[in-house]
Amino acid sequence: MSATQAFVIVGGGLAGAKAAEALRDEGFDGPVVLLADERERPYERPPLSKGYLLGTDEREKAYVHPLEWYDEHDIDLRLDTAATAFDPAAHTVALADGGTVPYAKLLLATGSGPRRIPVPGADLDGVLYLRRFPDSDRIKETFAAADRVAVVGAGWIGLECAAAGRAAGVEITVLEAAELPLLGPLGPEVAQVFADLHRAHGVDLRLGVRIEEFTGSGGKVTGVRLADGTVVDADAVIVGIGIIPNTALAEAAGLTVDNGVKTDAHLRTSDPDVFAAGDVANAFHPLLGKHLRVEHWANALNQPRVAAQSMLGKDAVYDRVPYFFTDQYDLGMEYSGYVDPGGYDRVVFRGDPASGEFIAFWTAEGRVLAGMNVNVWDVTDPIRDLITAKRPVDPDRLADPDVPLGELL
Structure with missing residues (x-):
């Protein structure tokens, strides 16, 4: 293998697999090495807290590609192979087994890991986190055997786990430091919808609380002391109290790191031959005019193609509107856009949130910054168009379900 030819991808998740796919789609016929530190071939994370955890989706559905796809596309997929460092001057990646891999271009798709809670008892058996297949398997087994489960954190992962636990018949208590679930990303107007939803399904939702310690007996957790x-x-x-980007490799190599690996709009890092995509990338977003690190599936799905094009010298820019979705009980939701906490002056509702079918728009000076459709479908594109237009919209017409969204542009 020649360093002048090899494109190396560090990270065997969705972003890494989609980058390998994009390189082949874009016509690159040189060596592609995909380093995955898990024994599983690349898979998507959302099923771990959604369909797979609920037991409604088979394990196979989570995999990005069939196993044979990698051989068919001449991708050197190395499972259970961790990268321990890379040398930008020598253009080499060091592996845990002592080997090295030379590269011409390198993509960091190292993802993120769960934020650990620093309280006494955090190391007790039965204190669980969700990030990988074995984590989801353990939680699923717990739901099958447990009577009562506490969930610390009322963010997306915590609430999806709570919903899965209730579906399994488990008594669920959710403990959240903020005054409402999802208060940061949604604000109080919409966060209340999720508080009401979980309480309606029997969740003991305790807000504004602080965790003092995890209690235990015989090395196993027995409760949470507030x-x-x-x-x-x-x-x-x-x-489920958030995730931390896996930036250790980038930091050790001297790349610019600030809430993730900092990149330009082409997903190029401070080293011209090193790129980043997915959870780990804090990329400049042309639409928003600032750097943004998005921890959602859509970035891991879509950023790798831009990264691959940039690695090949093409003038590609990542400017897609951020997107996220969740399924909890009978609520299905899609969220498009981005709003800093408190960075809006009004939420406009199209439909009644109490009905379970509505669209919420976060606006500032009349411009739509983000939109969330709940049990209302096929509106993602017009919502994105309203966001990218960056023009004031009449709030009365925005709220009127009889006015097609496309007519507001």
Whole structure:
């Protein structure tokens, strides 16, 4: 293998697999090496807290490609192979087994890991996190055996796990430091929808609480002690308090790191031969005019093609409107756009949130910054068009379901 030819991808998740696919689609016929530190071939993360955890989707559905795809496309997929460092001057990647891989271009798709909770008892058996297949398998087994489970954190992962637990018949207590679930990304107007949803499905939702410690017996967790002295009994605890980008390789190599690996709009890092995509990339977003690190599936799905094109010297820019989706109980939701916490002046509702079918628009000075459609479908494209137009919209017409969204442009 020649360093002048090899394109190396570090990270065997969705972003890494889609980057390998994009390189072949874009006509690159040189060596492509995909380094995956898991024993599983690349798979998508959303099923781990959605269909796979619920038991409605088979494991196979989560994989990005069939196993034979990698051989058919001449992708050197190396499973259970961790990269420990890379040398930008020598253009080599060091592996945990002592080997090295030379590269001409390198893509960092190292993803992220769950944020750990720093409280006494955090190392007890039964304190669970969700990021990989074995984590989802363990939580699924827990739901089958447990009577009571506490979920720490009312973010997307915590709430999806809570919904899966209720579907399995488990008593669920959700513990959240903020005054509402999802308060940061959604604001109080829409966050209340998710508080009402989970309470309606029997979740004991406790807000504005602080975790003091995890209690245990015989090395196994038995509950959560709150700062006010209350103890929430639990057979297991799922912690979902966010994720941290895996930037250690980039930092050690001297790349610019700031809440992820910093890149330009072409997904190029501070080293011209090194690129980043997915959870780990803090990329400049032309539409928003600032750097943004998005921890959602759509970035891992779509950024790799731009990264591959940039690696091949093409003038590609990543400017897609951020997108996210969730399924909880009978609520299906898509969210398009991005709003800093408190960075809006009004939420306009099209439809009644109490009905379970509505669209919410976050606006500033009349411009649509983001939109979330709940149990209303086939509106993602016009919502994105409203966001990218960057023009004020009449709020009364925006709220009127009889006015087609396309007529608001």
